[in-house]
Amino acid sequence: MTRESESGLPIEPVYGPDALEGWDPADKLGEPGRYPFTRGVYPSMYTGRPWTMRQYAGFGTASESNARYKQLIANGTMGLSVAFDLPTQMGHDSDAPIAHGEVGKVGVAIDSIDDMRVLFDGIPLDKVSTSMTINAPAALLLLLYQLVGEEQGVPAGRLTGTIQNDVLKEYIARGTYIFPPKPSLRLIADIFAYCKAEIPKWNTISISGYHMAEAGASPAQEIAFTLADGIEYVRTAVAAGMDVDDFAPRLSFFFVSRTTILEEVAKFRAARRIWARVMREEFGATDPKSLMLRFHTQTAGVQLTAQQPEVNLVRVAVQGLAAVLGGTQSLHTNSFDEAIALPTDKSARLALRTQQVLAYETDVTATVDPFAGSYVVEKLTDDVEAAAVELMAKVEELGGAVPAIEHGFQKGEIERNAYRIALETDAGERVVVGVNRFKLDEEEPYEPLRVDPAIEAQQAARLGALRAARDQGAVDAALAALQKAASGSDNVLYPMKDALRARATVGEVCNALREVWGTYVPTDAF
Numbered sequence: 001m002t003r004e005s006e007s008g009l010p011i012e013p014v015y016g017p018d019a020l021e022g023w024d025p026a027d028k029l030g031e032p033g034r035y036p037f038t039r040g041v042y043p044s045m046y047t048g049r050p051w052t053m054r055q056y057a058g059f060g061t062a063s064e065s066n067a068r069y070k071q072l073i074a075n076g077t078m079g080l081s082v083a084f085d086l087p088t089q090m091g092h093d094s095d096a097p098i099a100h101g102e103v104g105k106v107g108v109a110i111d112s113i114d115d116m117r118v119l120f121d122g123i124p125l126d127k128v129s130t131s132m133t134i135n136a137p138a139a140l141l142l143l144l145y146q147l148v149g150e151e152q153g154v155p156a157g158r159l160t161g162t163i164q165n166d167v168l169k170e171y172i173a174r175g176t177y178i179f180p181p182k183p184s185l186r187l188i189a190d191i192f193a194y195c196k197a198e199i200p201k202w203n204t205i206s207i208s209g210y211h212m213a214e215a216g217a218s219p220a221q222e223i224a225f226t227l228a229d230g231i232e233y234v235r236t237a238v239a240a241g242m243d244v245d246d247f248a249p250r251l252s253f254f255f256v257s258r259t260t261i262l263e264e265v266a267k268f269r270a271a272r273r274i275w276a277r278v279m280r281e282e283f284g285a286t287d288p289k290s291l292m293l294r295f296h297t298q299t300a301g302v303q304l305t306a307q308q309p310e311v312n313l314v315r316v317a318v319q320g321l322a323a324v325l326g327g328t329q330s331l332h333t334n335s336f337d338e339a340i341a342l343p344t345d346k347s348a349r350l351a352l353r354t355q356q357v358l359a360y361e362t363d364v365t366a367t368v369d370p371f372a373g374s375y376v377v378e379k380l381t382d383d384v385e386a387a388a389v390e391l392m393a394k395v396e397e398l399g400g401a402v403p404a405i406e407h408g409f410q411k412g413e414i415e416r417n418a419y420r421i422a423l424e425t426d427a428g429e430r431v432v433v434g435v436n437r438f439k440l441d442e443e444e445p446y447e448p449l450r451v452d453p454a455i456e457a458q459q460a461a462r463l464g465a466l467r468a469a470r471d472q473g474a475v476d477a478a479l480a481a482l483q484k485a486a487s488g489s490d491n492v493l494y495p496m497k498d499a500l501r502a503r504a505t506v507g508e509v510c511n512a513l514r515e516v517w518g519t520y521v522p523t524d525a526f
């Protein structure tokens with residue numbers, strides 16, 4: 001019986017040479033590390049260097065998160081990945097009324113340079129690469145990172161890392177936007193230009209399909225809408241006067257990895273091929289680095305279950321394997337208890353150990369792109385590519401990613417797919433082990449990690465002390481200079497850095513920009 005893949009594509013019970021009739025490996029695959037990069041972005045891939053094991057973490061105060069990072073480093077993590085709490089992600093201080101109840105919950109609370117200094121205390125910023133999942137206020141957190149680097153004596157040229165900085169997918173699936181699309185895109189172009197001049201090794205954006213997938217997007221939708229967002233960013237920067245090869249080498253991507261290994265591997269390979277073609281043919285990029293789709297992967301949080309949570313260890317191992325077989329550059333493996341709460345020390349360690357087993361106990365790192373030439377994976381790669389290209393054409397018909405967002409197109413498509421998955425799960429057609437099949441009569445008790453609610457008051461006290469001790473006149477002048485740049489066309493990052501150095505808070509800087517740029521109110525509703 002022919003099965004349907006997650007993107008609704010056929011998967012035949014048996015494949016043979018006829019599946020690849022007319023298929024030319026020179027055209028479809030090329031060499032690893034060469035156009036169209038189907039086989040991976042580096043010639044040697046993991047035979048030269050394993051992927052970066054980068055575990056997303058952060059909760060409570062800066063000092064608690066700093067302790068967790070040190071533990072992860074001691075356990076063998078290769079890069080840091082900072083989770084910020086919702087007030088920080090929305091550009092509010094911990095003592096703002098709207099922040100109440102959320103301080104330190106889903107990530108670390110960062111209000112000012114004082115917190116950022118504590119977050120990286122004892123972590124040499126020239127030795128570690130750091131990803132920060134921050135979008136609307138991405139410029140602020142990047143500048144705070146640079147300022148802490150300066151305090152540590154690390155020149156900006158040696159800083160390596162990534163800011164997520166992908167506001168378009170916030171409108172589509174994740175929700176932590178602040179400003180309307182136009183100023184948001186202008187801010188992103190300012191960041192590209194600033195990084196080119198000041199922090200050249202920084203990955204300026206992580207164009208993300210992960211959150212769309214978590215919201216219900218199929219693999220084809222995930223890559224189509226993500227690449228369409230990528231195209232919008234490239235157009236914005238080119239329109240702002242940048243040469244494509246000046247910023248494209250520092251664009252990066254972020255996808256999910258599901259338990260459906262075959263289609264996921266096909267998806268990663270298809271995404272690389274589409275991006276290389278678009279960059280070369282549509283934008284005329286010539287630097288090979290501009291054509292390379294480098295990506296981070298996180299295992300699918302939405303596939304974790306609160307029931308029989310240890311089963312998630314198995315799911316995560318399968319999902320992590322799919323990411324590696326698909327050639328990811330960097331990987332986060334979820335902890336088994338994340339459907340219940342933030343991971344404990346032990347579950348976070350087990351998640352990292354899962355990657356270490358994949359990297360050092362299996363043989364999948366011994367050869368590049370092990371699925372190349374597989375009838376089914378090559379056929380699926382072509383099919384996912386075709387499905388994604390078709391969806392990208394629909395986005396173009398609507399005028400590109402931003403007008404499509406304003407039409408509610410991507411969100412609507414994703415929600416329809418999410419609904420289909422929910423119906424199939426409820427009907428038992430889609431098996432979820434421990435949830436609709438193979439259930440226990442009684443679940444075993446589990447004691448999750450809990451964030452101390454007293455953190456909110458502690459952060460408020462720190463903010464009070466900061467405001468009392470700083471030179472308010474300097475802060476006001478710096479914020480006024482920032483507003484002036486925001487109303488004109490000067491790069492806002494330079495006055496923003498002065499404000500943050502003068503100990504303006506994340507909330508104050510974002511409020512100053514809100515006054516100039518306004519805030520985004522979505523036009524569509526579910």
Ligand SMILES: CC(C)(COP(=O)(O)OP(=O)(O)OC[C@H]1O[C@@H](n2cnc3c(N)ncnc32)[C@H](O)[C@@H]1OP(=O)(O)O)[C@@H](O)C(=O)NCCC(=O)NCCSC(=O)CCC(=O)O
Pocket residue numbers: 042043044045046047048049052054056079081129131133161162174201203206210211252253254294295296298329330
């Ligand atoms: C580009 C990536 C994807 C990966 O960067 P990395 O530094 O880890 O890896 P890399 O660039 O591939 O490799 C590092 C260096 O080694 C080199 N290198 C690597 N492999 C090589 C090989 N085989 N041969 C030769 N050189 C090689 C590279 O060229 C590079 O050097 P050069 O630089 O000198 O070339 C970056 O953007 C990244 O780390 N992203 C992580 C994003 C993230 O963690 N997000 C979490 C989101 S969590 C979330 O959003 C979900 C929940 C929520 O909603 O909040």
